[in-house]
Amino acid sequence: MSLSPEEWTTIFLSLRVALLATLICLPAGLALAWLLARKNFWGKSALNSLIHLPLVLPPVVTGYLLLVAFGRRGVIGAFLEQTFGLVFAFRWTGAALAAALMALPLMVRAIRLSIESIDQRLEGAAATLGASPLRVFATVTLPLAAPGLLVGTILTYVKALGEFGATITFVSNIPGQTQTLSLSIYSLLQTPDGDAAALRLILLSIALALAALLASELCVKRLTQRVTGTA
């Protein structure tokens, strides 16, 4: 099964969008997960709900809200364009932003669970040995949360690969620019003789998703063994 140049473009675009989405999600997810797992503050439930909103809202609504906020005439969008020359609307970076937002709840959940499962007394023990809070985070919390971090990253990547609703609403469906695998499949299914071509991409999507899941399963198992020292 050899792929056409257009198909390659779509695949590379999808991988690129998913990669950027993951890169956006990882630090944001880690910070939010740590905050939710370890800190008590006013508005914690509200923040938690807000993060989970994309999971329960219709993706079209999320996409629309993104368009309102990050469109060229949106509040944030206009500001970013004027100050940094940064444009998200109808660009592949916008697709990545949409995918990141949609995947954020998965990332936060995975990392939060993993941080919450760490015995906090270990962090206290490290502090009594003279480790500053930052060092405790880097040398105790982070390594022990590594399995959750990995799960979150893979879930985010896979979710970003397949994101559809918010993406098409926010950045439209422009071949070579914002047309990812899912959007491409959708377009092909809309064309009269596109079924066969769509099937190729569908099989490819399934293969990518399966490979990612299998890889994560394997990595998490080995990482958990390493972290707990039971290997």
Added chain:
Amino acid sequence: MIEISVKQSRPNFTLDVSVKLGHGITALFGASGAGKSSLLNLVAGLEQPDSGRIRIGSESLYDSKAKINLAVHKRRIGYVFQDALLLPHLSVRSNLRYGIKQGGMEFSSIVEFLGISALLDRRPATLSGGERQRVAIGRALLSAPRLMLMDEPLASLDMERKREIFPYIEQLQKKFGIPVILVSHAVEEVARLAQHVVVMRDGKVVAEGSPQAVMNLPDRHTSRFEKTSILTGKPASYDSTYGLTTLSHPAGNISLTGQFANGKTPVRIVVRATDVTLALGKPKDISARTMLKGMISKCEFDGSPIAIIHVKLEGGEELAAALTRKAIDQLGLDEGQAVWCLLKSVSIDERWIASS
């Protein structure tokens, strides 16, 4: 001098403690829930008091009036937890090196002292309980602490492992000059290790002093099975035919199974009140090898069929005996009366005592 004077209110529990501790090993003694571990956490900075102050020497770690609250990692206090709390993702070597201080104790000498050189490349999950505690002690030592806190470091270990750890705890103070605050609820542990005991109940200090003085205080809160006395004797001679050591005590010789022949250092033995028999005269035809002379100082009645008789032994130490009220009435025992206290040698657990 370590000065701890703190108040902490929590729902259903109030901690209110004010003690000054010296440089030896201090035991915090009491039932679970008395606030011993909370007190350690306050000293380490893992918990915050509502008010008060904590000082080591002239330095304040916490002072609510002066608004001082040193962060945990700046306090330089070693903490050995009951379950060791080694970092599971690091090797023994990395655990030991985690808090290592320049100019502190040398890595190799600590490893040798604790006999853990063969464990360095292992992971904590593969260590036995005793090994874990030794690594935890080493890890804390290498962080050059000015005070060592130990929260029931022996509680999860069996007798053999306990015996393996005792010497190391004793050496912390003797060899390294580090004061130790040890949480314990085992009298034998206190008798073996502590120079000073602080007895806690419901978040408050109820007694303080040497183990002999404090453990023998009349206390209606302990059941007769927990009632114990601590006696001090010097190993005087060893009888190799029978494997018995004689401890000399002002009130009479104490027979002890095993060899503890080191005339200089006195040893402490723990005697359960239920193991003590009282007699008005010195009996002859009896198997008990230890007979101590004293005078009844106090009879504690609580309305139950049992009473605790406190005997002031010759030389000043106190010994408690649990008797039935019937026995007391039939013998006509009363305060001020001279009595002989009979002990079965076999009832004294010599495993807690440092062997020479």
